Amino acid sequence: AHWIRIENGVIAQYTIISPTTWNASPKDDNDQRGPIEQALVGTKVRDPENPFEIVRIVRSFDPCLACAVHMLIGRTGARKRLMVVG
Structure with missing residues (x-):
């Protein structure tokens, strides 16, 4: 979504x-x-x-977001960082 406020022919505020x-x-x-979290819940990881x-x-x-994803493993709280290269 974009919001623009123009005053006297000039952009006074722009929000995206x-x-x-x-x-x-x-x-x-x-x-x-949120939508991504909901989509991930229950996903089977081979x-x-x-x-x-x-x-x-x-x-x-x-x-672009999946280029660096951090995940917590189960209830252990262990963290893993995933990097996508290529």
Whole structure:
């Protein structure tokens, strides 16, 4: 979404909310997940060392966002950083 305020023929304010802002959002005040989080819940990952399923889902919302994805592994709190190269 884009909002522009023009005063005297000059742009006085320009605001953009990119799809990433909406799609990668955290849970809202009603505890509802953002679209990417909701899409990831329940996803079966065949190889935890190469979880391409996660990257594929994230890229379906934003092709740039999946280039660096961090994930928490189960309830252990272990973290893993995924890098997509190429």
